[in-house]
Amino acid sequence: MIQKGAFYLTLGILFMSCSSEKQPLPYLGFTEIINGDTLHHKIPDFSFLNQDGQVVSNESYKDQIYVADFFFVHCPSICPKVTQQMLRIHDRYKDDSRIKLVAHTLDPDRDSIPVLRDYAxxxxxxxxxWDFLIGKDDETLEIADQYFVPAFKDPDAPGGFDHSGKLILVDRNRHVRGFAEGTDPESVTQFFKTIDQLLNEEFPKS
Amino acid sequence: MESGQGLGELIPPLADSDYYLDHYDDLSCIITQGLSGKIIVNGQPYEEEMLALNNISLAELSNLINYMNSQWYPDKIEVNLNTIKAQLANCAD
Structure with a gap:
């Protein structure tokens, strides 16, 4: 009897793990319920300049999902590896207008519009x-916090900034829906599935 | 990058690199002093600054060169501390 129970338990777990693929992607961050409304963590309004000198705001991405990362051109440590993984995502979705890539520079003093255009x-x-975005003063460091990415000035760090190489997946309503480790090609391969799932959720076939 | 292919026109390749082979005896100097200005690798110009790794030990330096050789230039014989010291004694600056 115990064996039989264990069998059904295993079957149940298997069934659950199969069906969980159909579950929507989670909403990451703190969720509040106010007056019966569920409010998920949301990237606040923003306005930055991109490598072409255009203003890019939250309105610019209202019809697209996007993958964000934080970097700077003179970063000698993890950035080239992370950029290479962002390139993989870029190449995979470059003909898909439903998705954008967004690289925030942490070093607006050195990463001017021409420097970022040249880098791109x-x-x-x-x-x-793919937008490379420049913020004023500490705007980028502040918004990094909203993406749950640690980023701060550190004179002892290579290049002057400490930050993580996370890639952050954001939906059309500016909710954070997934992460990948931008220094790990395997993690990014898994991330493709997460991105595809979000595309299916956000743009259901009618 | 994992396979030494570099990154676009930003970072030159380490694998199949004419620059690597042409500057093979200067590798210790390049790694410890960095590079600035334009270099040509396999016909492609690169001009991003390569930062100096000036606090690397001699043992780490030889490990690094032997690693690159084992990955991309398996015909190169292993470098040892004497090779490294001789290279560093002859750096341009």
């Missing part, structure tokens, strides 16, 4: 699918 060109990004 040198890694082979010609499409409008």
């Amino acid at each position: 060109a040198k890694i082979g990004v010609k499409s409008q699918r």
Whole structure:
């Protein structure tokens, strides 16, 4: 009897793990319920300049999902590896207008519009699918916090900033729906599935 | 990057690199002093600054060169501390 019970338990777990693939992606961060409304953590309004000198705000992405990361051009440590993984995502979705890539520079003093435009060109990004965003003063450090990415100035760190190489997946309502480790190609391969799932959730076939 | 292919026109490749082979005896100097200005690797110009690794030990330096050789230039014989010291004694600056 115990064996039989264990069998059904195993079957149940298997069934649950199979069906969980159909579960929607989680909403990450703190969720509040106010007056019966469920309020998920949301990236606050923002306004930055991109590598073409255009203003990019939260309104710019209202019809798209996006993958964000934090970097700077003179970063000698993890950034080249993370950028290479962002390039994999760029190449995979470059013909898909439902998704954008967003790289926030942590170093607005050195990463001017021409520096970022040159960087984009040198890694082979010609499409409008990838924005490199410049914030004023500490705006970028502040918004990093909203993406749950630790980023801060540190004179002892290589290049002057400490930050993580996380890639953050954000839906059309600016809710954070997934992460990948941008220094780990395997994690990014898994991330493709998360991105595909969010695309299916956000743009259901009618 | 894991396979030494570099990153676009930003970071030159380490694998199949004419620059690596042409500057093979200067590797210790390049790693410890960095590079700035334009270099040509396999016909492609690169001009991002390469930062100096000036606090690396001689043992780490030889490990690094032997690692690159084992990955991309398996015909190169292993470098030892004497090779490294001789290279560093002859750096351009």
